[in-house]
Amino acid sequence: MTPLEPIATKARTDAERLIAEAASIAPREVDPRAFDDLVARAALHRPGAWRLVPAFALAAAVGAVLVLAWPTARAPLPVQLVASSDAAWKQRDGVVTLQTGRLSVARAGASVVRIETPHVSLEARNSRFLAEVIASGTSLIVEEGEVVLRAGSMTRVVKAGESVVWPPTPEIPSALLETTAPAAEKCSDAPAASHRDCLVGEAQGSSLDAQAALFELGALESREGRLARALDAWNTSLRRFPDGVLHPEVRLRRLVLLVQARRFSEAQLAAEEFERACPEDPRLADVRALRAALRR
Amino acid sequence: MELALRTMDRPVTLDDVRRLYEAHAAELRQALARLAPRLDADDLLQEVFLVVLRRPEALLTADSPRAWLFGVAVKLAATRTRSARVRRFFGLDEAEDLSVATDAPGRTLEQRDAQRAVAKALEGVSSAKREAFVLFELQGLSGEEVALALGIPLKTVWTRLFHARREVTEALERQLLIEGRTSGLSREEIQP
Numbered sequence: 372m373t374p375l376e377p378i379a380t381k382a383r384t385d386a387e388r389l390i391a392e393a394a395s396i397a398p399r400e401v402d403p404r405a406f407d408d409l410v411a412r413a414a415l416h417r418p419g420a421w422r423l424v425p426a427f428a429l430a431a432a433v434g435a436v437l438v439l440a441w442p443t444a445r446a447p448l449p450v451q452l453v454a455s456s457d458a459a460w461k462q463r464d465g466v467v468t469l470q471t472g473r474l475s476v477a478r479a480g481a482s483v484v485r486i487e488t489p490h491v492s493l494e495a496r497n498s499r500f501l502a503e504v505i506a507s508g509t510s511l512i513v514e515e516g517e518v519v520l521r522a523g524s525m526t527r528v529v530k531a532g533e534s535v536v537w538p539p540t541p542e543i544p545s546a547l548l549e550t551t552a553p554a555a556e557k558c559s560d561a562p563a564a565s566h567r568d569c570l571v572g573e574a575q576g577s578s579l580d581a582q583a584a585l586f587e588l589g590a591l592e593s594r595e596g597r598l599a600r601a602l603d604a605w606n607t608s609l610r611r612f613p614d615g616v617l618h619p620e621v622r623l624r625r626l627v628l629l630v631q632a633r634r635f636s637e638a639q640l641a642a643e644e645f646e647r648a649c650p651e652d653p654r655l656a657d658v659r660a661l662r663a664a665l666r667r
Numbered sequence: 668m669e670l671a672l673r674t675m676d677r678p679v680t681l682d683d684v685r686r687l688y689e690a691h692a693a694e695l696r697q698a699l700a701r702l703a704p705r706l707d708a709d710d711l712l713q714e715v716f717l718v719v720l721r722r723p724e725a726l727l728t729a730d731s732p733r734a735w736l737f738g739v740a741v742k743l744a745a746t747r748t749r750s751a752r753v754r755r756f757f758g759l760d761e762a763e764d765l766s767v768a769t770d771a772p773g774r775t776l777e778q779r780d781a782q783r784a785v786a787k788a789l790e791g792v793s794s795a796k797r798e799a800f801v802l803f804e805l806q807g808l809s810g811e812e813v814a815l816a817l818g819i820p821l822k823t824v825w826t827r828l829f830h831a832r833r834e835v836t837e838a839l840e841r842q843l844l845i846e847g848r849t850s851g852l853s854r855e856e857i858q859p
Contacts, residue, residue: 373825374810374825375803375810375825375828375829375832377803377804377807378804378832379804384836384840385839385840385843386835386836386837386839386840386843387836388781389781389784389785389839390781390785390804390805390835390836390839392777392778392781392782393778393781393782393784393785393805394804394805394807395778396697396770396771396774396778396782397770397771397773397774398693398694398696398697398769398770398771399693399696399697399768399769399770399771399772400693400771401688401689401692401693401696401712403685403688403689405692405713406684406685406688406689406692406716409688409713409716409717409720410681410720412713412717413717413720413721
């Protein structure tokens with residue numbers, strides 16, 4: 372870069388002439404007496420490092436206030452729990468104990484939610500889920516996030532979209548599901564609408580037909596989801612014909628139904644009764660295995 | 668009051684500083700008004716000479732007292748401008764332009780308009796280039812003096828000046844064009 376000459380010496384364009392015009396302005400003279408004032412001011416005014424102290428203190432205070440008061444995150448919303456009308460629950464020390472009914476964690480929160488049921492302990496954060504105490508167990512459906520489920524020494528993480536029932540229904544040996552019995556012959560030709568009435572009528576007798584009718588009636592009620600009626604039919608059969616030809620089949624169907632209905636304590640009793648009443652039955656080992664699973 | 672001012676060859680008295688003041692105060696105040704148009708040039712000038720009185724030893728190493736004084740003025744103007752901007756940001760200072768008469772009373776109307784136009788053009792130029800432009804083009808310092816004042820190599824001075832000139836002249840051209848459009852007069856009629 373070569374040395375430059377001031378624009379004022381050779382202004383050619385309008386802009387350069389403006390610059391030259393501005394450069395040509397002589398400065399206004401300064402009153403020489405102002406120097407004496409300046410010297411007096413210099414003598415009086417000797418700033419020291421102490422001037423910085425309030426500035427640093429102020430800066431530190433502002434910094435501290437900003438660090439402490441600046442909201443780093445919004446205050447977490449409280450977790451919202453919704454219990455069904457039939458639920459029995461209580462809350463203590465941050466733990467919700469659910470005895471019966473359904474409890475829904477409707478709004479996720481950053482704080483930990485702990486729920487105890489008679490069967491499991493649930494723990495979650497930022498999750499939405501549904502816990503319900505059902506027959507002989509707790510059902511858990513996770514909608515969002517994940518829930519830690521603990522039962523005894525078992526720990527399992529249930530993720531969003533999964534559902535769990537604890538304790539799980541034990542697997543029923545296939546041999547116990549294949550019970551057969553002779554059909555109630557007199558009702559085999561009855562129309563579907565009156566088939567049940569026919570079985571009820573037939574069950575009033577005292578012959579093998581009555582046992583078959585009661586067995587079939589229980590099976591019919593079971594298939595159609597009427598658990599109580601099914602059990603009632605088979606209980607009647609066992610009461611009236613405790614040593615009847617069909618009592619092993621009735622006992623097994625009753626046992627299976629109780630297990631499927633998760634009425635585990637009654638199922639255990641039913642299994643024990645079967646073991647006592649049918650010690651020679653070839654399916655005894657399967658019944659014992661099922662009872663052992665129920666105990667776990 | 669005791670002053671321990673020393674030059675290379677003899678002790679410096681208060682009269683030496685006074686002579687410096689009488690010789691350069693006027694042009695320094697004018698330069699300060701151009702470098703920091705929103706601040707009080709009289710206050711800034713006092714600050715410059717307070718620095719001289721407080722740090723006399725600095726003059727011992729100065730090759731050119733004039734350049735050194737302009738260097739102090741440039742730094743002071745930049746510092747005070749930054750402080751004022753911060754104060755205005757926090758609402759501690761009213762945003763008002765302080766117009767201190769720094770030009771000679773015999774200034775013509777054309778000179779006044781030219782001064783305003785150049786000041787407006789300089790607003791869009793970076794501080795580094797503006798400082799070089801003001802010292803060299805408006806205050807009449809030599810390239811060497813500008814280099815000493817700003818503490819930069821001479822080549823850097825020419826580079827900054829080159830770019831500053833281009834930006835200032837372009838801005839002035841734009842101003843002239845806009846004035847011509849709004850007034851309806853030709854450029855020659857506005858600026859004969």
